[in-house]
Amino acid sequence: QQKVQQSPESLSVPEGGMASLNCTSSDRNFQYFWWYRQHSGEGPKALMSIFSDGDKKEGRFTAHLNKASLHVSLHIRDSQPSDSALYFCAASEHGYNQGKLIFGQGTKLSIKP
Amino acid sequence: NSKVIQTPRYLVKGQGQKAKMRCIPEKGHPVVFWYQQNKNNEFKFLINFQNQEVLQQIDMTEKRFSAECPSNSPCSLEIQSSEAGDSALYLCASRWDRESSDYTFGSGTRLLVI
Numbered sequence: 001q002q003k004v005q006q007s008p009e010s011l012s013v014p015e016g017g018m019a020s021l022n023c024t025s026s027d028r029n030f031q032y033f034w035w036y037r038q039h040s041g042e043g044p045k046a047l048m049s050i051f052s053d054g055d056k057k058e059g060r061f062t063a064h065l066n067k068a069s070l071h072v073s074l075h076i077r078d079s080q081p082s083d084s085a086l087y088f089c090a091a092s093e094h095g096y097n098q099g100k101l102i103f104g105q106g107t108k109l110s111i112k113p
Numbered sequence: 114n115s116k117v118i119q120t121p122r123y124l125v126k127g128q129g130q131k132a133k134m135r136c137i138p139e140k141g142h143p144v145v146f147w148y149q150q151n152k153n154n155e156f157k158f159l160i161n162f163q164n165q166e167v168l169q170q171i172d173m174t175e176k177r178f179s180a181e182c183p184s185n186s187p188c189s190l191e192i193q194s195s196e197a198g199d200s201a202l203y204l205c206a207s208r209w210d211r212e213s214s215d216y217t218f219g220s221g222t223r224l225l226v227i
Contacts, residue, residue, distance in 0.1 A: 031212075034216070038154075042221075043204050043221045044204070045218070046216065046217070049215060088156075100146060101146070101156075103156040
């Protein structure tokens with residue numbers, strides 16, 4: 001079973017709208033979460049990390065973590081066409097300094113002009 | 114521009130041929146990872162290093178894949194005998210050796226095995 005589940009699989013949002021992406025982990029050893037964005041033909045680029053319960057805001061991006069439910073979300077306000085990309089939630093285990101990242105299956109975000 | 118440099122960008126090999134790709138991690142990062150991203154965008158962890166030492170690797174990596182991160186040279190990943198199922202984007206990432214450190218990915222090497 002996939003340890004990191006993302007939803008929705010794909011999402012279409014009008015330009016200027018709000019995009020909301022979700023991620024749930026099934027492993028309580030995961031304590032560190034990242035959101036990555038990947039444009040076609042490129043490697044993933046880190047958008048945000050979140051390690052503590054609550055919200056974390058960076059510009060137009062807000063991440064939310066609820067450790068009790070192992071749920072992480074990413075909200076993009078004022079969406080731009082350049083935000084169209086694949087978005088991945090990734091997690092790593094607590095207490096393992098060189099731990100590998102476990103990725104979700106991705107959400108394809110399309111911003112319609 | 115990525116701080117992790119991967120070469121070549123594209124690699125085309127016949128089945129049974131060797132395929133080798135290289136990675137220069139971000140300066141100062143001691144931990145290096147190799148991932149395979151398939152056509153369905155699924156990530157598979159292959160191997161990771163701290164400095165020159167292997168930390169973890171999956172079974173597939175032990176059998177047909179070989180990797181190294183020598184000091185003062187690029188890291189490399191080599192597939193000894195390529196198979197059609199190896200066609201994928203191979204991503205190298207590096208980080209500091211702290212739990213909360215970000216992972217920096219390269220642009221990848223896209224391998225096509227024909």
